[in-house]
Structure formats: C-alpha cells, structure tokens
Amino acid sequence: MGLSKSTAFSERENKIADLAKALAHPARVAILDFLAKQDVCICGDIVDQLPLSQSTVSQHLAELKRAGLIKGEIEGPRVCYCIDRAAWDDARKTLSQFLADVKKCC
Amino acid sequence: MGLSKSTAFSERENKIADLAKALAHPARVAILDFLAKQDVCICGDIVDQLPLSQSTVSQHLAELKRAGLIKGEIEGPRVCYCIDRAAWDDARKTLSQFLADVKKCC
DNA sequence: CTGATCTATCGCAATATCACGATCACTAGC
DNA sequence: GCTAGTGATCGTGATATTGCGATAGATCAG
Numbered sequence: 665m666g667l668s669k670s671t672a673f674s675e676r677e678n679k680i681a682d683l684a685k686a687l688a689h690p691a692r693v694a695i696l697d698f699l700a701k702q703d704v705c706i707c708g709d710i711v712d713q714l715p716l717s718q719s720t721v722s723q724h725l726a727e728l729k730r731a732g733l734i735k736g737e738i739e740g741p742r743v744c745y746c747i748d749r750a751a752w753d754d755a756r757k758t759l760s761q762f763l764a765d766v767k768k769c770c
Numbered sequence: 771m772g773l774s775k776s777t778a779f780s781e782r783e784n785k786i787a788d789l790a791k792a793l794a795h796p797a798r799v800a801i802l803d804f805l806a807k808q809d810v811c812i813c814g815d816i817v818d819q820l821p822l823s824q825s826t827v828s829q830h831l832a833e834l835k836r837a838g839l840i841k842g843e844i845e846g847p848r849v850c851y852c853i854d855r856a857a858w859d860d861a862r863k864t865l866s867q868f869l870a871d872v873k874k875c876c
Numbered sequence: 877c878t879g880a881t882c883t884a885t886c887g888c889a890a891t892a893t894c895a896c897g898a899t900c901a902c903t904a905g906c
Numbered sequence: 907g908c909t910a911g912t913g914a915t916c917g918t919g920a921t922a923t924t925g926c927g928a929t930a931g932a933t934c935a936g
Contacts, residue, residue: 672796672820672821672822673796673797673799673800674796674800677796677799677800677803678796680793680796680799681793681794681795681796681798681799684790684791684792684793684794684799685790685791685794686790687786687787687790687794688787688788688790688791688793688794689787689893689894690778690779690780690783690784690786690787691779691894692787693779693783693786693787693790693868694779694780694783696872697783697871697872699872700871700872700873707912707913708912708913711913714778715778716778716894716895716896717895717896717897718896718912718913718914719895719896719897719898719913719914719915719916720894720895720896721913722913722914722915723893723894723895723914723915724894725913725914726914726915727893736913738902738903738913740903740904740912741902741903741904741910741911741912741913742903742911742912742913743912743913743914747872747873749873752872752873753873755869756869756870759865759869760866760869762799763861763862763865763866764862765803765806766802766803766805766806766853766858767806767853767855767858767859795923795924797924813882813883814882814883817882817883822924822925822926823925823926823927824882824883824884825883825884825885825886825925825926825927825928826924826925826926828883828884828885829884829885829923829924829925830924831883831884832884832885833923842883844883844932844933846882846933846934847880847881847882847883847932847933847934848881848882848883848933849882849883849884877936878935878936879934879935879936880933880934880935880936881932881933881934881935882931882932882933882934883930883931883932883933884929884930884931884932885928885929885930885931886927886928886929886930887926887927887928887929888925888926888927888928889924889925889926890923890924890925891922891923891924891925892921892922892923892924893920893921893922893923894919894920894921894922895918895919895920895921896917896918896919897916897917897918898915898916898917898918899914899915899916899917900913900914900915900916901912901913901914901915902911902912902913902914903910903911903912904909904910904911904912905908905909905910905911906907906908906909906910
C-alpha cells in the first residue's frame with residue numbers, strides 16, 4: 665500500500681531506520697558536513713552552499729530537525745542552525761552499535 | 771522534479787546517503803539483525819520472521835543486495851543470504867567516520 | 877515427467893519523497 | 907505605519923518507495 669508497516673517492528677529497528685532515513689539524502693549529508701565544519705554556528709548560508717533552492721533546503725532542514733539531529737535558534741531576522749550534540753551522540757551510539765553488531769556470516 | 775540531484779554532490783556524500791537509504795526501513799534493519807544473529811547462514815525463513823509477504827521481503831533483500839550489503843548464494847532449491855563481510859566493513863567505516871566527524875557546534 | 881517448494885519478477889495501487897516557485901510570517905530599520 | 911531581508915509553508919508536479927497478489931523460473935522428491 666505504500667505505507668511503511670512501522671508498527672510491526674521493534675522500537676529499536678524503527679529508531680535506526682528513522683535515523684538512517686534522515687541521512688539518506690546527499691543534501692542532508694552535505695548540510696551536516698557543513699554545520700560540522702563551521703566552528704561558529706552559521707545560519708542559512710547553507711542555501712548558498714547547496715545547488716538547491718531556498719525552499720528545498722528549508723525542507724531538508726525540517727527533516728533533520730524532525731529527526732532531532734539539529735536544532736534552530738532564532739537570532740534576530742535569521743535562524744541559526746546547529747547540530748544537537750546530545751541527540752547526535754545518542755544517534756551515533758545507536759547506529760554504531762548496530763553497525764558493530766552486524767558482522768557474523770556463513 | 772522528485773529526482774535526487776545526486777550529480778551535484780560529492781562521491782562521499784552520495785555513498786553515505788546510499789548506504790543510509792539501504793538502512794532506512796525497519797524491515798531491512800530487521801533482516802540484517804536476523805542475518806547477524808544466525809551463526810549458520812540461514813536463508814529465506816526471513817519471510818517467516820517478518821510480518822510481510824514473500825514478495826515484499828524479496829524486494830527488501832534485493833535492495834540490500836543492490837547496496838552491496840548482502841549477497842545470496844543458491845543452495846539447491848533455496849537461496850542462502852548472508853552479510854557481505856567486506857562490503858559491510860567498508861560501509862561501517864564510511865558511516866562511522868562520518869558519524870565521528872560531525873560533532874562540533876555553536 | 878509430475879508435483880511440490882522456494883524465490884524472483886511483474887503489474888498494480890497507495891503513499892512518500894524531492895524539487896521548485898510563490899506566498900506568508902516575522903524581524904529590524906526607517 | 908512601511909520596506910527589506912530572512913526563512914517557513916503552501917501548492918504543484920514528477921519520480922520513488924512500499925506493499926500485495928499473481929505469475930514465472932528453478933530445483934528437488936517421487
């Protein structure tokens with residue numbers, strides 16, 4: 665039907681899949697890369713860095729925010745996005761654990 | 771347009787996004803979990819383990835195979851799927867590196 | 877060869893994603 | 907108040923994904 669049967673899977677599996685979905689687009693990977701490279705939490709010059717329109721970038725930012733990986737603070741007329749350290753650490757642990765667990769084979 | 775502008779991003783960003791996409795569904799996470807738990811490389815009892823039809827599971831397996839994370843060997847009447855160790859290690863390194871790199875903030 | 881079993885693929889429908897331009901909402905300065 | 911700048915949201919179209927049943931191919935048992 666096109667609807668992901670998320671209810672049928674474990675909490676953990678859904679969490680991993682959800683985090684992976686947030687990373688499952690090169691634009692979002694690029695955004696995270698960019699945020700990581702800036703020591704100052706720079707705002708929406710992200711739009712200038714990407715070959716995408718402002719509205720599209722905004723959507724990708726919203727998706728990253730939905731996944732909890734970044735957060736935005738209003739700073740005057742602009743918005744300052746940065747990586748949510750706590751959430752990112754949690755996500756990193758969850759994914760790393762999964763990546764490490766899966767290794768046995770035939 | 772609905773078409774991901776993959777050409778506009780770096781090789782690395784596309785690789786990360788592609789790997790993440792393969793993990794971006796709970797069913798595929800569950801499949802990898804299951805394959806990891808079996809010391810013997812068990813085949814398509816995966817279908818029995820998941821609340822999905824045989825054809826749907828086959829599609830998820832194909833997607834994982836497309837990403838190069840698993841490989842299937844024909845064993846008589848059945849097919850034996852297992853994690854592609856080399857590819858998985860490579861994927862693990864790529865993703866872990868990315869997860870580790872992104873940490874600075876405001 | 878025949879039937880049973882396992883898996884891949886096809887065809888379809890419903891939904892999600894991606895991308896864009898246009899527009900709305902908010903803030904700061906005049 | 908008005909204007910300019912910034913960013914979110916709306917509306918749209920095109921493409922991708924998810925899911926299933928039905929069908930086809932391949933292999934073994936008899």
